[in-house]
Amino acid sequence: MKVESQTHKLLLVLAALGFGLVIFAVLPHGAGITPDSVGYISVARHILSGQGFVDWSGQPFVEQPPLFPALLAAISFVTRQDPASLGGVLNALLFACTIYFGGLLAAQLATPRIAVLIAGTILFSRPLFETSIETWTEPLFNALLIGVLTVALTKRNSGWLIAFSIGLTLTRYAGIALVGCVGLYFILERERPALVARYFILSLLPVALWMVRNQLLTGHAAGERAPSITPFSRQVVDAGMVVAKWGIVSLLGISAYAVKRTPARDLFGLVAAGNLLFMILAASRTGIDTLNDRLLSASFLPLAILAGIAIQQEGRLIFRRAAAGLLALSTCVMGAYAGANALKMRRHGNFYTDPARIAQSKLDVPLDPASKIFSNDPWGIYLINGRECSFSPRQHYYQSSKPDPDSLPNFKKRIEAGERATLVWYDPNPESFLWDADSVASGLRYRSHPGSQNSTLYEFNEPH
Template sequence: MTFTDKLKNYDTLVFSAIAFFAIYLFCSYNGVGISPDSIMYTSAARNFVAHGNLHTFNHAPIVDFPVFYPTYLGIVSFITRLDPTVFGWWLDALMYAALIYCSGYIMSRFVPTSRIYKWLVLAAIILNPGLLQVYTYLWSETLFILEVLLFMIVFKQYLLNHAGKWLIFAALIAAIACITRYAAITIVGTGGLILLLDRTLPIRKKIGHILIFGFISISLLVGNLWFNALHTGTVTGPREPSITPFIKNLYYFGTVFCEWLGFTPNMYFLATTLAIVILIGFIAALAFNFYRRKLNSYENLAITFALVYGSFIVLSSTFSRYERINPRLLSPMYIPALWGYTSWGLLFLKRLRNPKLRTAVAVVFIGLMLGYITKIFMIDHLRYKDQIADEYGNPGYTDNDWKESKFARYLKTMDKSIFKSNVVIYSDAHEAVYFFSGLSSYLVPHKFFPKDVEKFFKTKRFYLIWFKNLEHSEIINLTDIQSRIKLKTIKDFGDEGGIYEYDGQNQNVQN
């Protein structure tokens, strides 16, 4: 092995160490960030270790999310004998370091390749505010994004010789990814699309490989969804129709890229146009590679995944309601999109015959990349100052607002015997109730489901733990409840919320 070959690995290891340190810095004040999703994963992981099942804190199987990430946390917890909230930061740091190593490995095999290009892009990946946010929380994207790159590495091996073992290996990675994030169906779509477009495969072999890949890659997902339907009556939990039209979702998609490019909000008028240009650009690049019969490169794999994933998020947001398109939701797309829109420059430079012109173009590219890296570094620095230097912490249930909350402190230390064991507890933030008190509770119903609302009001007796600062517009609020029934106040925390009881004997406010 030559010194140059060794350097391909050593420089990537240096960047991986920097990535690990970056996550350590952003988790140095209050540990890993904890969001409502994090609590769902954590409670399922705890039950996996304690009882061998994947039930959440409300004693129901985890359905809104696939089963692998909480299983993964549970396995690590069983081995280390630590809680996910304790080991979460270093697990995220290790996965971020692994992500950077995989990225460096892939870029070392671009055609053509460039060490300076790799260094600049690795820096842009490490410093991306969206990825840094994802990898400082207990979120399944941390594992899914790594699975995307592992799939690319293995599927590339398959494309080199069309060996069945590599196809099966790639399909197995896709299968695991599909039970990590439901959106991983885009990995299946990516592999299937490239197999379909691959003109080097004889038609009979192509059909066989598509069937093998498709069957294996969706097998675990089908099993997960079947289990959900069997035990809960829904395949992915209750889902509401979208309230955002296609054009609005395109705009939100574009605003994320505006943010990644360092644009200020007053430039978001470019968002829709930018989204259209980005997606059409990927389509054009894929068509060009199909025409050139160059579908087996890492660059093309990145372009195809970015196109499939981006289209899936925009379209699914148009038909199903979930969180608005944001950097977290599009984070799996960042690295492939970055490669797709920068790697062509290497080929362009190679084709330039004039050395002076080639040098000038390279200097311009390096200058643009350094400017971009500086821009996102300043965004990260501002986040570090706000959250770590000023001692606020990663926003979530472990930040200073919650640490200083009288309500949260009370829930941690209260005498739980005030709640009778046979009486159900409701809340507008049931995950917060569990995180602070360890009690199981149920979310008050969504306004969109009137039958659930009426069922709630027919409950003869219940407790209500209400966080005023977490009220959500899509669920019935405290005013709605008090307009129908009379609540007895058990504990009042003013603007923070309170604990209430309905005993079924209080006079109805509304008949």
């Protein structure tokens, strides 16, 4: 379906507004940096220094696929800017692309007015906007997902479909599940088996090679994953609560299944449900964060377009107008929330961009260059103090009840054997799964002195 010139212009305006809103939020302090962000930044820096895919602790990077940090490194190489400063502009561009091309996709399936409304919903959505002001992979993942959905509906033989799908799987492991959903859609549409096989093989081969590399280097194809402490039933409830918070978008998206069946409805429904199911299974089997807007954002995007399809397919004018009005009202409410978040981010930064946190984490004393560094905040040590750092010994795995009985004994054996090490301990302890500082230092010879206003340095085997 040909999209009107006026619709293009309106979508470009919304995309520019999305870009500007992200830049407004991140301009003073930069894009938000969290522990995940430090991982991507450290890998990008190591790529630029010729060390390859290595993280903040000096270990092979395996927890996520390589595309996002590689992209940061490439942009850093061209612009001569540090990767830590690039997340804001990159994600603002990706967010703008998601708004524009998401609106174009909706315009292929609904009226221009509905398409513009859906683009506005994407612009002001909590899951998509909030991930765009952080140095995270979700903006790249969602932009690539729009590409996959668009091409899968129109040009299944196109090389662009393979390219976008490869990008999905090399950005987040959840992309593997979404490629599976697209392949299942082709099967349900009775597509030629040869095309389906070609799609699966070419889309999954690069990430398969990456996972083989991980297995050879670390013994884990996708990183070390300990069992979750949260059962499947609880994860289902958590996911349901997140989807319920999306309100009218979720309601209209699901209601698309009460109207006329279309290929687009099947594709978007499979992708939304597939991502949801993958994340529920991942969270119930491995120790990751509680399911939230961020982790489920790839389900919001197809649900938003499904909402447009539901409005378009509703035959009664009064109901169509009522649904569009409710969605517009919901978009306005989300817009107010996004604006408040942008102001908060602009004033205070976020996590490691917060000036107060940087002041607390910046050590007042130099770290011995010959000493191996351990900490209960290794990300802050790497990002703010510029040193590779490992976690201090842990009692059990993150978000898991699985104990790690070897962690503390192995640490003490290395110290007793004469290895020089420094433990940088921050109070209060941000990571409850770690041993406390007294347990780590107990029985070992060390000297301690204060670091910054909330840290203590324990030096083991340091020369006097």
